[in-house]
Each structure stands twice: as C-alpha cells, then as structure tokens.
Amino acid sequence: MTLSIDGERLYAALASLGQIGAYVDETTGLRGVDRLALTDADGEGRRHVVARMKALGLDVSVDRIGNVFGRRAGTDERLAPVVLGSHIDSVPTAGVFDGCLGVLGGLEIVETLNQARRATRRPIVVAFFTDEEGCRFGTDMLGSAVATGRIALEDAYRLRDADGLVVRDELARIGFLGDIPPSPAGCRDRPHVYLECHIEQGPILRAAGDDIGVVTGVQSISWQELTIAGTYAHAGTTPMSLRADAGVAASRINLHLRDMIASDRYGALRATVGVMTLHPGLVNIVPGRVRLTVDLRNPDDASMHRAEDDLAAFLRVVERDERVTITARQTARTPHVPFDREVQARIAARAAARGLRHAAIMSGAGHDAQELARVARAGMIFVPGEHDGISHNPRELSTRDQCARGVDVLLDVALSFADEGGTP
Ligand code: GLV
Numbered sequence: 001m002t003l004s005i006d007g008e009r010l011y012a013a014l015a016s017l018g019q020i021g022a023y024v025d026e027t028t029g030l031r032g033v034d035r036l037a038l039t040d041a042d043g044e045g046r047r048h049v050v051a052r053m054k055a056l057g058l059d060v061s062v063d064r065i066g067n068v069f070g071r072r073a074g075t076d077e078r079l080a081p082v083v084l085g086s087h088i089d090s091v092p093t094a095g096v097f098d099g100c101l102g103v104l105g106g107l108e109i110v111e112t113l114n115q116a117r118r119a120t121r122r123p124i125v126v127a128f129f130t131d132e133e134g135c136r137f138g139t140d141m142l143g144s145a146v147a148t149g150r151i152a153l154e155d156a157y158r159l160r161d162a163d164g165l166v167v168r169d170e171l172a173r174i175g176f177l178g179d180i181p182p183s184p185a186g187c188r189d190r191p192h193v194y195l196e197c198h199i200e201q202g203p204i205l206r207a208a209g210d211d212i213g214v215v216t217g218v219q220s221i222s223w224q225e226l227t228i229a230g231t232y233a234h235a236g237t238t239p240m241s242l243r244a245d246a247g248v249a250a251s252r253i254n255l256h257l258r259d260m261i262a263s264d265r266y267g268a269l270r271a272t273v274g275v276m277t278l279h280p281g282l283v284n285i286v287p288g289r290v291r292l293t294v295d296l297r298n299p300d301d302a303s304m305h306r307a308e309d310d311l312a313a314f315l316r317v318v319e320r321d322e323r324v325t326i327t328a329r330q331t332a333r334t335p336h337v338p339f340d341r342e343v344q345a346r347i348a349a350r351a352a353a354r355g356l357r358h359a360a361i362m363s364g365a366g367h368d369a370q371e372l373a374r375v376a377r378a379g380m381i382f383v384p385g386e387h388d389g390i391s392h393n394p395r396e397l398s399t400r401d402q403c404a405r406g407v408d409v410l411l412d413v414a415l416s417f418a419d420e421g422g423t424p
C-alpha cells in the first residue's frame with residue numbers, strides 16, 4: 001500500500017511555526033516571519049520543533065553548533081540513517097515556507113509512519129541546521145558547513161553580528177549550545193542519504209506547470225563585504241574636484257556589476273548589491289565610508305572565478321579614479337555542487353509513479369543539502385511557488401497541495417533508501 005502524508009496537518013504545522021517571529025510587514029500589510037538565527041524567536045521556534053519531535057517519540061540530540069537531530073529507530077540500528085533536513089531560521093523578511101517545509105515535512109513523514117506502524121530498516125533522522133540564511137553572522141549554511149567540515153567549529157563560534165555578539169554566546173543564551181560533536185546525522189555515522197524538500201524560491205516550475213523539481217545541484221555562491229574609505233566633506237563647500245566620495249565609488253561598483261552581466265563574458269552570472277550603507281548618511285555630508293555587500297551566483301565555476309577576478313580588478317580602477325581605498329572580505333564562498341544522480345533518478349521515478357509532472361532544475365539559492373553532499377549522497381525536491389515564486393518575502397506562498405506533493409515524494413524516496421540494507 002502506498003502511504004501518503006496528511007497535507008492538511010503539514011500545512012497547519014507550517015502555519016503554527018510561522019506564528020513564531022511573526023510580524024506585520026509595513027509596506028504590504030502582510031504577515032511575515034522574522035526568525036533570524038540565534039535570536040529569541042529562533043530559540044522559541046527551535047523549542048517548538050523539539051517539542052513536536054519528542055511528542056512523535058524521536059530521540060533528540062543537539063550538537064555543539066546547535067544543529068538538532070530527531071531520530072526514529074530503525075529495525076537495524078547498525079545501519080546508517082536516512083536524514084531528512086533543512087533549516088528553521090529565517091531572513092528578517094521571510095514567509096513561512098523557506099526551510100521549514102523540509103523540517104516539518106520530515107516530521108510529517110515520521111507521524112505518517114508512526115500512525116501506519118510502519119517500521120523502516122534504517123533509522124530516520126529529521127534534522128534542522130543552524131543559521132542557514134547567513135544574514136546575521138555573515139556566512140550562510142553555517143551549521144551544516146561545520147557539521148561537514150567546511151568551517152571549523154572555533155571559527156564559527158567567533159563570528160560576530162552587527163552588534164558584536166558572537167555565535168557561541170548566542171547559542172548558549174538561547175539554550176542550544178549542545179554537547180555532541182558537530183555531525184551531519186547526530187551520530188557517528190554519515191547519512192546513508194540526505195534528502196531535503198524545499199520551495200523553489202523562483203518562477204520556473206510554476207510557469208511550466210510542473211509539480212516537482214528534481215534538483216540537479218546548487219550553483220556557486222560568492223559573498224563579499226566591501227568597505228570603501230573616502231573623505232568626509234561638506235556638501236556645499238567642497239569643490240567636486242577635491243572630493244573622494246565613497247558613495248559614488250559604491251554606486252560605480254553596483255553599476256559595473258550590471259555591465260559585467262550585459263557583457264555576456266561570465267555565463268549565467270547573477271549579481272546583487274544587497275547592502276549599501278553610507279556613513280554618516282546625512283543629506284549635506286559627502287559620505288566618507290560605505291559598507292557594501294556583493295552577492296554573486298553562477299552555475300559555472302570557471303565563469304565565477306573570472307567574474308571575481310574582474311570585479312577585483314575593477315575595484316583597483318575605482319580606487320584610483322575616486323581616490324578611495326577599498327578593502328574586500330570574502331564572507332562566504334561555495335562552488336557549484338552537483339547532486340547524486342541515483343537520488344535524482346529516484347525522485348523523478350517516484351514523482352512519475354504518483355502521476356506528478358516533474359522537471360530537472362538547478363537551484364538558484366544555497367541550501368544545507370549542498371554541504372551534506374560533501375559527506376553523503378544528497379538530493380533535493382523542489383515544489384513550485386505562487387507569485388512568480390517570490391521568497392525571502394512575506395508574499396512567499398506554496399499551496400497546501402504543492403507542499404503535500406513534494407513531501408509525498410520525499411516520503412517515497414526516503415522509504416526507498418530506508419528499507420535498503422547493504423553496507424552502513
Ligand atoms: C539562501 O537563502 C541563499 O541566499 O541562497
């Protein structure tokens with residue numbers, strides 16, 4: 001008999017977690033979610049999900065970077081677990097789906113299996129990883145990157161937010177500085193497979209009428225923080241020829257990124273200046289300092305390197321022309337990560353078996369699955385989003401049925417791996 005999850009219950013769980021950190025968006029009047037990593041709201045969200053894990057009979061553990069694992073025993077506990085995960089932290093202007101679908105979807109699967117008294121050969125672990133978004137401490141996928149060895153625990157602990165608060169203290173403050181070593185599955189084993197169901201966060205699946213995205217991989221991500229130092233000056237009295245305007249330098253960099261994309265020399269490059277903070281930020285003062293962030297994405301590693309190199313060269317041009325100094329700090333950097341072909345094939349086959357339309361798709365956003373792919377077979381299932389797939393925004397919306405279809409496929413694929421024997 002084919003088991004199916006309860007879409008209504010899943011949607012209610014998303015709404016319920018979405019109450020934590022809820023706020024009313026000033027510009028749209030819509031309700032959004034602000035559960036920035038390691039804030040009080042994140043702590044409350046974590047406790048809410050841990051309570052549900054315990055109510056489902058899962059054995060809960062927390063590692064030293066605050067990743068949380070809920071384990072359902074398998075009939076053969078010597079075998080490595082199937083891990084279903086994602087994140088529950090959010091950007092400060094989020095909807096209720098990003099990350100939470102993968103975590104609550106995993107718990108919905110556990111509840112479905114419990115109700116059906118369906119045992120699995122391998123354990124199933126539902127995990128949520130610390131600070132996937134990276135908005136507070138400057139680097140994304142922090143918990144999963146520590147769990148899989150890309151970032152050292154001590155380096156992660158030292159990361160600071162804008163108020164100078166550090167990760168380790170904030171983990172302790174919200175009660176999630178765990179005691180087991182960071183690990184991808186909450187135990188000594190590597191995952192047998194890692195599976196993540198997530199909203200697409202883009203327009204492609206919805207426009208094509210597809211139900212399921214079989215994610216082929218995640219494109220390369222490069223984040224830099226630039227500090228531009230010019231000369232503070234009076235806006236009325238300082239001749240234009242004598243200025244070293246950090247704001248003009250910042251604007252040139254932003255526009256240059258657009259020119260780089262228009263040149264077609266960098267493949268499918270995407271570039272965003274999301275932060276441009278002018279100091280002192282007053283109407284009649286030439287800004288003497290600017291903090292600016294650059295987010296580059298590219299499915300092709302060679303094109304990404306070329307874009308980074310050419311941007312660095314342009315910064316030297318701006319320094320000369322505008323008489324400013326620019327310091328660049330790389331805050332996050334990940335290459336293109338392809339997902340396991342066998343996992344992709346199983347997702348496509350299980351979607352087809354349920355009569356769902358599916359298509360291969362490259363992820364535009366970063367995800368914990370790309371970190372887990374370093375240590376285990378990994379794959380992702382995308383579900384479509386309404387409103388052109390808008391995300392990181394209160395308008396983010398995937399319908400109950402869109403979510404349920406994704407988690408049904410997650411269930412099928414998880415069972416196919418969880419019933420497998422073989423080497424651990
Ligand atoms: C994560 O949400 C990202 O910025 O890709």
Ligand code: MN
Pocket residue numbers: 087098099132198366367
């Ligand atoms: Mn996400």
Ligand code: MN
Pocket residue numbers: 091098133392
């Ligand atoms: Mn996100």
